[in-house]
Amino acid sequence: MTSAPGFSALSLRLSDEPDPAWEVHALAAQRRAAGEDIIMLSIGEPDSPPPAAVLTEIEASIARGRTRYSNARGEDSVIAAICAYATKQAGREIRPEHVNFFPGAQTALFGMLMTVVGPGDGLIVPEPFYAPYTQVLGATGVEVSHIALHPEHAFHPSIDELHAAISSRTRAMVITNPHNPTGSVLTRDELMAIAELCREHNMWLVADEVYNEFIYEGEFTSVLALEGYEDRTIALGTLSKSYAMTGFRHGWAISPAEAGARAGVLLEAMLFGCVQFIQDAGTVALSDGGAFPRAEREKYLRRLDKVMAELEGSDVIHPRRPEAGMFVMIDIRPSGLDADTFAKRLLDEQKVAVLPTHTFGPSGAGHIRISLGMDDDTLVEATRRIRRFADAL
Ligand SMILES: Cc1ncc(COP(=O)(O)O)c(C=O)c1O
Numbered sequence: 587m588t589s590a591p592g593f594s595a596l597s598l599r600l601s602d603e604p605d606p607a608w609e610v611h612a613l614a615a616q617r618r619a620a621g622e623d624i625i626m627l628s629i630g631e632p633d634s635p636p637p638a639a640v641l642t643e644i645e646a647s648i649a650r651g652r653t654r655y656s657n658a659r660g661e662d663s664v665i666a667a668i669c670a671y672a673t674k675q676a677g678r679e680i681r682p683e684h685v686n687f688f689p690g691a692q693t694a695l696f697g698m699l700m701t702v703v704g705p706g707d708g709l710i711v712p713e714p715f716y717a718p719y720t721q722v723l724g725a726t727g728v729e730v731s732h733i734a735l736h737p738e739h740a741f742h743p744s745i746d747e748l749h750a751a752i753s754s755r756t757r758a759m760v761i762t763n764p765h766n767p768t769g770s771v772l773t774r775d776e777l778m779a780i781a782e783l784c785r786e787h788n789m790w791l792v793a794d795e796v797y798n799e800f801i802y803e804g805e806f807t808s809v810l811a812l813e814g815y816e817d818r819t820i821a822l823g824t825l826s827k828s829y830a831m832t833g834f835r836h837g838w839a840i841s842p843a844e845a846g847a848r849a850g851v852l853l854e855a856m857l858f859g860c861v862q863f864i865q866d867a868g869t870v871a872l873s874d875g876g877a878f879p880r881a882e883r884e885k886y887l888r889r890l891d892k893v894m895a896e897l898e899g900s901d902v903i904h905p906r907r908p909e910a911g912m913f914v915m916i917d918i919r920p921s922g923l924d925a926d927t928f929a930k931r932l933l934d935e936q937k938v939a940v941l942p943t944h945t946f947g948p949s950g951a952g953h954i955r956i957s958l959g960m961d962d963d964t965l966v967e968a969t970r971r972i973r974r975f976a977d978a979l
Pocket of ligand 1: 692716
C-alpha cells in the first residue's frame with residue numbers, strides 16, 4: 587500500500603488545532619445552544635440589522651437579474667462608491683485602479699499580503715492583534731516579528747521598538763488602526779513615523795482600518811492620507827462593522843495601482859468575481875452619506891459610557907476607555923487571577939462570556955475584552971455581573 591499524497595507547504599503551515607483565542611467563546615456558545623442563559627460579550631458582531639435600504643436593494647438587485655458572474659476586481663458601481671468613500675478619507679483622488687473588491691477585510695488582508703510578500707520575507711505586526719491574523723500571515727509564509735503594545739503606553743506602539751524589529755528581510759508592516767482588541771487609535775504623528783520607517787527600509791505599510799467609523803476620542807487618520815507614502819500604503823476597509831453587514835462579506839483594499847492590478851489577477855484566480863447583488867447592496871449602503879455608521883457610533887458610545895459607569899470605582903478590575911472600536915478591555919490584574927481563569931469562572935459563576943486577551947498576544951495578558959455589540963439593558967446586566975464577580979473575589 588502507498589501512503590496518501592500529502593499536502594502543500596502552505597496548508598501545512600496553517601494550524602488545524604482549534605484557535606485558543608476562541609476557547610471561552612466556543613464553550614459559552616455550546617452551553618448557550620444547550621439552553622443555558624449566557625450573555626455573550628465575546629465576539630465583535632454588531633447587534634443592529636443592516637440598513638433597511640440594503641435589504642430592499644438585495645431583493646431589487648436579484649429581481650434585476652444581478653445574479654450572474656461578476657468581474658475579478660469588482661463591479662464598476664461599487665468600485666465608484668468605494669472610490670468616493672476612500673477619496674474623502676484620503677484627501678486625494680482614489681481611482682478605480684487603486685481599488686479591489688474583496689469578500690471582507692480579512693480576505694483583503696489575505697489577498698494583498700499574498701500579493702506583496704511571501705516565504706522568506708519578514709513582516710512586523712504589533713501584538714496583541716486580531717487573532718485570525720495568525721492564520722492569514724501563516725498562509726503567506728512570511729517570518730513574523732512582533733513588538734509589544736504596552737498597557738502602560740495605552741497600547742500605542744513605540745516607534746523605537748518598531749525600528750529595532752526591522753531586519754534586512756522585513757518587507758512589510760501590518761497595523762490595525764483603530765486597534766482590536768485594545769481600542770487605541772494612532773495619532774497622525776505616530777502614523778507618519780511608522781510610514782517614514784517603511785520608506786527608509788523600503789517596506790509596505792498595510793493598515794486594517796475596519797473600525798474607522800467608531801472613533802470616540804481624537805481623530806482617525808487613514809494611511810491613505812499620508813502624503814508622500816502613496817507608493818507603499820495599503821488600506822483595508824469593510825462594511826462588516828460600520829453598516830452591520832458582517833455576513834455580506836463586503837470589503838475592499840486600496841493600494842497603489844500596480845499592487846491593485848496584481849491583486850486583481852489573484853482575485854481572478856481565487857474567486858472569479860464576487861456576488862453582484864451583494865456588491866449592489868454595498869453601493870446602496872455607501873450612498874447614505876455616513877448616516878448609518880454615525881448612528882451606530884452614537885449607540886456604541888452611549889453603551890461605552892454605561893459600561894464605564896458600572897465598572898468605575900472597583901478595586902479589582904479597571905476598565906480601559908477605548909479611543910475607538912466596539913470593545914472595552916478590562917484590566918483584571920488586581921484580581922490576582924489570570925485572565926483565562928477569570929473568564930472561565932465568570933462564565934461558570936455569572937454566565938457571561940468574555941475573551942481573555944492574552945490569546946491576542948502576550949501583551950494582552952491580565953485583561954479581558956467585552957463587546958459593545960449587545961443591547962443596552964443586557965450589556966448593563968452583564969457588566970453588573972462582571973462587577974459582582976470581581977467584587978466577590
Ligand atoms: C481587526 C479586524 N480586522 C478584520 C476583521 C474582519 O473584517 P471582515 O468582516 O470585513 O472580514 C475583524 C472582525 O472582527 C477585525 O476585528
